[in-house]
Amino acid sequence: MSAVGQTTTDNDLQTRAYQAAASVCDPEIPVLTIGDLGVLRDVIVDDTGKVKVRITPTYSGCPAMNTIAIDVEVALATAGFEEAQVELVLSPAWSTDWMSNEGRHKLRAYGIAPPVESGSRGSLFGVDKIACPQCGSEDTAIISEFGSTACKALYRCNSCLEPFDYFKCL
């Protein structure tokens, strides 16, 4: 089955391809799609029906990028786009500001504190005030700057005593 040559407009094709690619989930935070994260940069369908997808890593060494690229190809194939090329781009550098509001809500509901403003990132000894995703208390303490994945830090809530992941600001 091919998406090419059907009686759809170019716009429909673009939208369908974009939606298919944007629905791919981050393998390490499966509650978020690459659309929510802002990892998906753009999706272009050319005249021959070939799809070009550009994605950008959250961290330089993010090991999820290969999996995401394969998942994007599979999602596009399932949506009828048989030829897809996924390209990795570095510029402009990904920032947590690109995470959608919906993505932030999903993260909190999942038990991960979403990123706060990037103001204190540059400070040598500064530590961000992070609200506990479980009880909302701001009385929290950092356990480690580096958590279960490169993009997260490990915190503990002093009110409800739950440990939690914080999605670091970049």
Add this chain to the structure above:
Amino acid sequence: MAAELEIVSREALFDLALRLGDTSLVLGHRLSEWAGHGPLLEEDIALSNLGLDLIGQARSFLSYAGEVEGKGRDEDKLAFFRNAPEYKNLLMVELPKGDFAFTMVRQLLFSAFHLPLFRRMINSTDTTIAAIAAKAEKEMSYHLRHSSQWVVRMGDGTEESHARCQKAVDDLWPYTGEVFEVDNNARELIEAGIWVDPEYLRDEWNGTLDAVLNEATLKKPESGWMQSGGISGTHSEHLGHLLAEMQSVQRAYPGLKW
């Protein structure tokens, strides 16, 4: 992109990309040696994460080096099929990982220089170098914060942790001069606005170290004789051992994929 840059020699740009890529790769590999050996679980994970960032940066720099060279070598060919004399990394990063104090002091000395370096490289006239730097700069700010906090905790900690930290500072100090070295290739790139004159970074580097070492009650050594050689490929015996391990699978089964 490399093709647009006929104003500088390919050799100089290749050299710079290798210098940055090799330094990140070798330090990333040293950090990976901590996996399963960290002093506590959170730090074990943190050190692997630091290593992951560095290996990610190395992949970007080495891929670009291969592109600039134009001889069909990709990141893997450059990482796994060059011998020690062809590596351009700083000597500081190839030293064995030592104890936790040594590893953390090295991370401090390294990131206190590389954070301002990458910050300036964001304005490089070479768009690829600028893009890699913009990504790496954000990561480096976490590396500096992490190592600063540990050096303060250990320096201003027990007698034992203080002594180990001070020894690490003293042992590593002669390797810090190399970050400020500029050869003819680097000079050419500085003049073209691609690379940063490291002298511009000296004040910030000193300021960061003074702040952290003071807080940690550690003494900054007097500047003295400095070790040199990494840029020209003259390495310590440690790099050969590291490469032998890191390259063993690709050397035994060239082109193997997993």
